[in-house]
Amino acid sequence: MAAMGGGGKESGCGGGMAAQAGRLGVVASVAFNIAALALFLRRRYFGDDADEKKGETAAAVAPSSGKPPVTPDSVINLDHGDPTMYEAFWRGGAGERATIVIPGWQTMSYFSDVGSLCWFLEPGFEREVRRLHRLVGNAVADGYHLLVGTGSTQLFQAALYALSGGAAAGANPIGVVSPAPYYSSYPAVTDFLKSGLYRWAGDAKVFDGENYIELVCSPNNPDGGVRTAVVNSGGGGFVVHDLAYYWPQYTPITEAAAHDVMLFTVSKCTGHAGTRLGWALVRERAVAQKMSKFIELNTIGVSKDSQLRAAKIIKTITDGYEHAPVAAAVAGGDDDSGRLFHFARRQMVSRWGKLRAAVANSGIFTLPDEIPGHCTFANETVAAYPPFAWLHCEKEGVDDLEGYLRERKIICRGGAKFGVGGRFVRISMLDTDEAFAIFVDRLAAMK
Amino acid sequence: MAAMGGGGKESGCGGGMAAQAGRLGVVASVAFNIAALALFLRRRYFGDDADEKKGETAAAVAPSSGKPPVTPDSVINLDHGDPTMYEAFWRGGAGERATIVIPGWQTMSYFSDVGSLCWFLEPGFEREVRRLHRLVGNAVADGYHLLVGTGSTQLFQAALYALSGGAAAGANPIGVVSPAPYYSSYPAVTDFLKSGLYRWAGDAKVFDGENYIELVCSPNNPDGGVRTAVVNSGGGGFVVHDLAYYWPQYTPITEAAAHDVMLFTVSKCTGHAGTRLGWALVRERAVAQKMSKFIELNTIGVSKDSQLRAAKIIKTITDGYEHAPVAAAVAGGDDDSGRLFHFARRQMVSRWGKLRAAVANSGIFTLPDEIPGHCTFANETVAAYPPFAWLHCEKEGVDDLEGYLRERKIICRGGAKFGVGGRFVRISMLDTDEAFAIFVDRLAAMK
Numbered sequence: 001m002a003a004m005g006g007g008g009k010e011s012g013c014g015g016g017m018a019a020q021a022g023r024l025g026v027v028a029s030v031a032f033n034i035a036a037l038a039l040f041l042r043r044r045y046f047g048d049d050a051d052e053k054k055g056e057t058a059a060a061v062a063p064s065s066g067k068p069p070v071t072p073d074s075v076i077n078l079d080h081g082d083p084t085m086y087e088a089f090w091r092g093g094a095g096e097r098a099t100i101v102i103p104g105w106q107t108m109s110y111f112s113d114v115g116s117l118c119w120f121l122e123p124g125f126e127r128e129v130r131r132l133h134r135l136v137g138n139a140v141a142d143g144y145h146l147l148v149g150t151g152s153t154q155l156f157q158a159a160l161y162a163l164s165g166g167a168a169a170g171a172n173p174i175g176v177v178s179p180a181p182y183y184s185s186y187p188a189v190t191d192f193l194k195s196g197l198y199r200w201a202g203d204a205k206v207f208d209g210e211n212y213i214e215l216v217c218s219p220n221n222p223d224g225g226v227r228t229a230v231v232n233s234g235g236g237g238f239v240v241h242d243l244a245y246y247w248p249q250y251t252p253i254t255e256a257a258a259h260d261v262m263l264f265t266v267s268k269c270t271g272h273a274g275t276r277l278g279w280a281l282v283r284e285r286a287v288a289q290k291m292s293k294f295i296e297l298n299t300i301g302v303s304k305d306s307q308l309r310a311a312k313i314i315k316t317i318t319d320g321y322e323h324a325p326v327a328a329a330v331a332g333g334d335d336d337s338g339r340l341f342h343f344a345r346r347q348m349v350s351r352w353g354k355l356r357a358a359v360a361n362s363g364i365f366t367l368p369d370e371i372p373g374h375c376t377f378a379n380e381t382v383a384a385y386p387p388f389a390w391l392h393c394e395k396e397g398v399d400d401l402e403g404y405l406r407e408r409k410i411i412c413r414g415g416a417k418f419g420v421g422g423r424f425v426r427i428s429m430l431d432t433d434e435a436f437a438i439f440v441d442r443l444a445a446m447k
Numbered sequence: 448m449a450a451m452g453g454g455g456k457e458s459g460c461g462g463g464m465a466a467q468a469g470r471l472g473v474v475a476s477v478a479f480n481i482a483a484l485a486l487f488l489r490r491r492y493f494g495d496d497a498d499e500k501k502g503e504t505a506a507a508v509a510p511s512s513g514k515p516p517v518t519p520d521s522v523i524n525l526d527h528g529d530p531t532m533y534e535a536f537w538r539g540g541a542g543e544r545a546t547i548v549i550p551g552w553q554t555m556s557y558f559s560d561v562g563s564l565c566w567f568l569e570p571g572f573e574r575e576v577r578r579l580h581r582l583v584g585n586a587v588a589d590g591y592h593l594l595v596g597t598g599s600t601q602l603f604q605a606a607l608y609a610l611s612g613g614a615a616a617g618a619n620p621i622g623v624v625s626p627a628p629y630y631s632s633y634p635a636v637t638d639f640l641k642s643g644l645y646r647w648a649g650d651a652k653v654f655d656g657e658n659y660i661e662l663v664c665s666p667n668n669p670d671g672g673v674r675t676a677v678v679n680s681g682g683g684g685f686v687v688h689d690l691a692y693y694w695p696q697y698t699p700i701t702e703a704a705a706h707d708v709m710l711f712t713v714s715k716c717t718g719h720a721g722t723r724l725g726w727a728l729v730r731e732r733a734v735a736q737k738m739s740k741f742i743e744l745n746t747i748g749v750s751k752d753s754q755l756r757a758a759k760i761i762k763t764i765t766d767g768y769e770h771a772p773v774a775a776a777v778a779g780g781d782d783d784s785g786r787l788f789h790f791a792r793r794q795m796v797s798r799w800g801k802l803r804a805a806v807a808n809s810g811i812f813t814l815p816d817e818i819p820g821h822c823t824f825a826n827e828t829v830a831a832y833p834p835f836a837w838l839h840c841e842k843e844g845v846d847d848l849e850g851y852l853r854e855r856k857i858i859c860r861g862g863a864k865f866g867v868g869g870r871f872v873r874i875s876m877l878d879t880d881e882a883f884a885i886f887v888d889r890l891a892a893m894k
Contacts, residue, residue, distance in 0.1 A: 061762055063549075063553050063755055064554065067556060083555065087552050090550075090555070096550065099548060099551060101548050102756060103542050103543065103546045104763065107721040108531060108721055109512070109721055110527060110714075114513070150597050154746050189744055192608075192741075192744045193642045193644060194642055194644055195640040274557060275750060275752055300598050302723065305721075306752045308508065308510055312551075315508055
């Protein structure tokens with residue numbers, strides 16, 4: 001869920017949605033706004049007449065490739081955690097092994113397993129996810145109910161629905177809180193339908209109600225911090241653990257998490273954001289049932305095609321480690337072509353090195369400290385290399401760092417959307433090599 | 448959207464969710480309840496210890512096949528419009544042509560077309576949907592904005608969000624109405640989050656408010672009726688047309704629909720319910736933008752894998768007609784192997800013939816009349832063969848027809864869930880040949 005989010009700035013990006021969002025108060029003020037960003041980028045890339053250029057000639061169905069390639073003069077969009085960094089791994093040998101073939105007659109039914117609590121969960125996907133957790137050791141899966149969702153965003157909403165009581169909820173919406181800086185889309189996604197079941201209640205550190213749902217994102221989006229629940233009012237609180245980034249390329253795996261509700265997403269584990277798949281591990285059956293009910297009402301289940309594909313992708317990862325054990329991988333060589341976490345860790349180490357050098361060169365920015373820990377997966381002490389850089393500006397007069405960087409053609413997300421000040425921004429570390437290189441060059445030159 | 452829905456009966460199906468639903472009032476009373484149904488079916492199929500039988504042996508990832516096969520003694524589940532009837536078509540030559548291959552490195556980005564209003568819409572999917580509408584002539588697509596959703600269920604909620612004003616909505620939720628009998632999941636999906644934006648307001652025929660969203664499902668789920676908007680209060684009403692079943696296998700195509708908001712789903716057009724894909728044609732840009740925003744907030748876009756697969760499937764259908772023109776297909780032969788609508792129409796004619804014979808044989812049921820019309824697609828006058836049978840029982844003492852049939856191992860959905868009396872039930876006409884055959888045999892024997 002912490003996977004992504006938006007934050008096209010309301011002013012300056014133009015476009016109907018942005019203007020509208022600016023007017024609309026609570027939700028809009030925190031909402032991420034990809035529509036506005038798209039318009040902004042379109043004008044840059046294609047000019048104002050982009051609409052006219054979209055012909056309708058029928059052709060073979062080819063997949064999109066996401067955003068256009070960057071050039072040294074491009075606007076660099078690091079607003080979203082678009083994990084295109086991973087494409088290089090999957091273009092290697094592993095990509096072929098992860099190829100999926102689906103004939104026209106497969107998976108036509110709504111049902112995947114009519115006898116299961118989560119009747120739309122493909123058994124093969126469940127099997128591979130459980131296998132992956134056993135490999136990595138980042139969460140206890142045995143004894144937990146596993147649910148699939150259309151990204152962990154949907155599962156986040158399912159958890160709010162389930163924990164607030166669903167149809168049985170009381171008269172007052174339950175407060176949803178998280179310590180600032182919190183993931184920018186928590187408030188927007190909580191409030192956009194003005195639900196009578198739950199309502200965004202802000203920074204968990206200053207919350208003192210008795211009924212609440214606390215969101216614990218760890219490592220935290222945006223700042224990479226390792227977190228535990230902070231509200232301690234003695235009341236009837238629930239906790240949802242958003243573990244989107246609790247994977248060994250980003251942070252040391254220090255224990256197998258065993259919380260009541262744990263959310264994960266394929267996007268930030270394997271890099272396949274376009275599959276829109278997340279999963280939840282849920283301790284209590286009744287909560288899992290209500291979460292499943294939410295997904296049934298919201299979308300009548302989850303794409304089977306994506307589940308089959310994600311199962312194959314995850315299987316490829318686990319197989320890669322079973323064929324070339326971790327110990328050997330750590331000990332030897334640079335060949336990460338079959339070992340996803342090692343490939344991604346190497347990338348993150350490299351990128352964080354370049355970023356810290358650029359920040360040192362510039363002199364006007366600071367970053368959070370590196371926090372090392374013993375990783376049970378890698379069996380060594382490693383530093384954390386979060387998927388986002390939480391950049392702070394020390395320069396006098398720069399109170400809107402997001403705007404300052406936007407003028408320099410770097411799009412990222414300002415601190416206000418995370419519940420803190422405008423001298424902070426969140427920057428994705430997961431974009432393409434080309435975009436990242438241009439970004440650090442520009443950053444190093446800012447004085 | 449009318450695609451599906453549930454309706455496991457609250458009492459009698461057992462299971463935590465069902466019991467809970469029974470207690471929870473408004474939403475639950477109309478909610479479809481697949482969880483309860485699943486439990487009911489599991490006990491029938493597998494016995495009470497089904498959970499224990501689900502081993503966790505790692506194996507190659509194989510897709511699920513939906514529900515278990517039926518036997519003459521089986522419970523027959525015709526509660527949902529699970530379109531497994533179509534599998535026979537796709538197992539023919541067309542299925543091979545519709546096969547999709549996705550390498551591991553494709554479609555990893557969140558974005559499909561960063562310059563588009565609907566930035567998560569795969570251009571290939573859009574192209575094939577527009578091409579299909581041109582072939583069939585059931586809707587005007589030129590000049591309309593096209594959006595993709597996780598089934599038309601998600602697009603239905605997106606339409607409510609957009610038309611109720613989203614974040615800009617007033618203090619009172621807008622009323623959502625539809626003439627009874629209305630699709631059973633309209634009330635449940637409208638109300639399950641207790642949104643402050645919109646609220647289910649019941650039968651459109653007795654609604655007299657000024658602000659409303661009217662849902663026009665045509666052909667109508669459950670009764671197959673051809674419908675137009677009925678509310679005429681002179682106020683600020685919006686209309687959403689749910690055209691899930693406006694395809695030539697179900698009803699004569701009498702004109703190219705050109706309404707403000709039109710919803711379609713792959714499930715009931717091609718039979719691929721498991722892909723969870725729908726699309727909307729939307730006249731006004733501002734409405735389309737807000738609908739896109741809903742999907743961004745709800746699920747950060749829609750599975751690209753499903754979009755690529757659906758594009759290939761739809762392309763296969765259109766190609767099938769371009770290679771063997773409609774006129775030839777109508778004139779000659781029984782070879783429907785490449786012509787989906789002709790295959791499905793032949794199935795529907797056959798099934799409705801068998802159903803009407805069974806009803807005549809039984810003597811205690813009635814069905815809606817066949818309504819013929821000139822179909823511009825087939826270029827001949829044809830009758831309507833709806834995807835659901837709206838069965839009425841004339842027998843004295845049978846006031847709960849759903850329960851009456853359940854005792855006879857036929858699961859379907861009772862009239863109360865559609866806003867009418869218990870002497871009606873809705874029965875899916877789209878299940879497998881085997882399930883349908885057992886169903887009509889049992890029906891014919893009821894006296």
